[in-house]
Amino acid sequence: MLVSHTIEIPTDAHSAPGSALWRDAVVYQVYLRSYRDSDGDGIGDLGGLREGLEAIAALGCDAIWLNPCYASPQRDHGYDIADYLSIDPAYGTMADFDAVVKRAHDLGLRVLMDMVANHCSVDHAWFRAAVAAGRGSTERARFLFREGRGVDGELPPNNWDSVFGGLAWTRVVEPDGSPGQWYLHSFDSSQPDFDWRHPDVAEHFARVLRFWFDRGVDGFRIDVAHGHYKAADLADHPGGRGPEAGHNHAMWDQPEVHDIYRSWREIGREYEPEKYFVGEIWVPSPDRLADYLRPDELHNAFSFDLLVQPWEAARFRRAIDTGLTVGRGWPAWTLANHDVHRAVTRYGQEQPSDEALPTDMIAAARRTGPANLERGRRRARAATALALALPGSMYLYQGEELGLPEVFDLPDAARQDPIWTRSNGAELGRDGCRIPLPWTTDGDTFGFGATGSRHAWLPQPAWFGAYARETQAADPGSMLSLYRDLLAARRAHLGGAAALRWLPTARDSLLAFERGAFLCATNFSGEPLAVLPQWHNLTVLVSTQPLVDPAVIPPESTVWFVDERLAAS
Incomplete structure (x- = not known):
């Protein structure tokens, strides 16, 4: 319970x-x-x-x-x-x-x-100037350029992975045409990270x-x-590389980041x-x-x-x-x-x-x-x-x-997310949630x-x-109509600073809380669940599934109630 x-x-x-x-x-x-x-x-x-x-x-x-x-x-x-x-x-x-x-x-x-x-784009004026200026320049100091490891600098400066897959480092060609320094990109190679210490x-x-x-x-x-x-x-990230490497503490959540948000x-x-x-x-x-x-x-x-x-x-x-x-x-x-x-x-x-x-x-x-x-x-x-x-x-x-x-079944040729390309198709990426809307x-x-x-x-x-x-x-039972009903009821009944109080329920699959005169109950189970007797006099504001009996919450649904007596007082 x-x-x-x-x-x-x-x-x-x-x-x-x-x-x-x-x-x-x-x-x-x-x-x-x-x-x-x-x-x-x-x-x-x-x-x-x-x-x-x-x-x-x-x-x-x-x-x-x-x-x-x-x-x-x-x-x-x-x-x-x-x-x-x-x-x-x-x-x-x-x-x-x-x-x-x-x-x-x-x-x-x-x-x-x-x-x-x-980060910015490799097309940003600062980054183009940094590549053109060469080692040790003020222009490069705005980004995280480093020398590579190995005999000829042919290995990246550390073992960090990009969020989008693959190494988080890309090597540039120096102004004289020779293989050069590497720059850090936490995401795609087209997105060089700024050095916020500059x-x-x-x-x-x-x-x-x-x-x-x-x-x-x-x-x-x-x-x-x-x-x-x-x-x-x-x-180096002590966890190594790959999806099992775990959180890279040196790459994220550094204490200095808080100075940015204070300013x-x-x-x-x-x-x-x-x-x-x-x-x-x-x-x-x-x-x-x-x-x-x-x-x-x-x-x-x-x-x-x-x-x-x-x-x-x-x-x-x-x-x-x-x-x-x-x-x-x-x-x-x-x-x-x-x-x-x-x-x-x-x-x-x-x-x-x-x-x-x-x-x-x-x-x-x-x-x-x-x-x-x-x-x-x-x-x-x-x-x-x-x-x-x-x-x-x-x-x-x-x-x-x-x-x-x-949308999972996009043609390969239509996919545009860099996650897809950097993972060589192993990850579908985010295109499927970005399909243009149907009006x-x-x-x-x-x-x-x-x-x-x-x-x-x-x-x-x-x-x-x-x-x-x-x-x-035009469909009162549609998802769009539900959103409109919910937002209207939220504005009418949930403004202000009402504390959330979890309510005891007879079943662990029923989650319920109240905020002042408002009560929300969600049935996570696959069967109808009866509401508690003390809820019987409440008024139903919104139900996400049709209510046959206001005393019974349908499977996998949420019902909003209001105590009209409390709301009026």
Whole structure:
């Protein structure tokens, strides 16, 4: 039997992570390349986003998080930035960007951009100058260039692996044509890491932040926020190489990284209201994550534990408790993003339920086994309702509100993720969760682009039209309608700082908590479960599956209740 206890939520201005505008916001993640195409070239753009902002506002969201739209050669689709102060022509112009920010603000949506400061593109002016300048130059000091090992420097400086597979080092040719130094890239070879120990780097990014803040941007999601600094000696990873090597402590989560966020927080405080920072942080223990959320550092960080849990009540509860504790009561939750497989597919797959948290959480969210999509949809609906009932902000990845499954069967020639190429096809990568969205049931691109547009940059499967936004908008039982109902009920009943109190239940597979007059119950089992007698007088707000009897929670579903008497008092 699950027992009751209360998790208090800080309410004072000092302890709450950031402005109240953000601590319980619902943020819609826009993968711009795949959202909507306004000019017919097959690539989503700022014009398409501007046209689609009303759909995001109508969903009930408070903000958007815009994946990188800076000038980039697009080898990693924007996470390889060539110029931090301009818009990539494939996405539009600076005027288009300004129009998006204005329209978003007019609709009551705040705007987050993506900040990629661990690395840039090999096309960045600084890196081109570094290669041209040669050994010992100031230009090279902005990056992590090192001499190779071996008789002629033919071996990399250490044994570090890239996150995308293969070595984390690439050798350059010196200006005189001879084999030269090696540069570090934590990801693709087209993404050289900055050396944050050089003062030029910190000064550059301070300018970048102010540039976008002055254009009306409300905050930043920080990519790989646990990176940036590497151990000064760049020592070999004692775990060796390969997927079993374990966490490389010299490569990630160095103590100096916290100085960056203290300085950025000070910049954000120059504005009214204060600008907001949320970090993408993958660290091996919750206490390490808590360090990033000290009062003078980041406002918030994603609590990824919930995303990677198998469909088990106890595992969900443990992840929620951890997230609330580490996030000081207001964490950033998400069940999907542009780096992991879609929730409907993940919850439809067989998932291991061992006790340990996966050491590679991203890999744990990119399994490729068969999926029962009917079961996956039930569980995704229930998990979304549970997550939206929690204290904290919620990040919704585009297409999740349509219930899109992962697309596994892309032709090899169509795949574009560098993970696919660097792993020689051993890893499918992330293309399958980035397929351009279906807006209509038919047409060359299912409404992603206008009639007669080029085919989308990633091929949409023929069955995508069945998930079209236009059809789901008119269907009260659709995934889209469920999201709208949940967000409306959340706004009406879950505003403010209500503590989460876990409720005792008769079955371990039934997870229930209350927040003031609101109660959320999730049935993780495959059979109907009766609610406790004291819940019989509660009013049902939303159920993720049809209710035959309000006293019985259907299998694999979540029900939201409200005590009208308490709500009125």
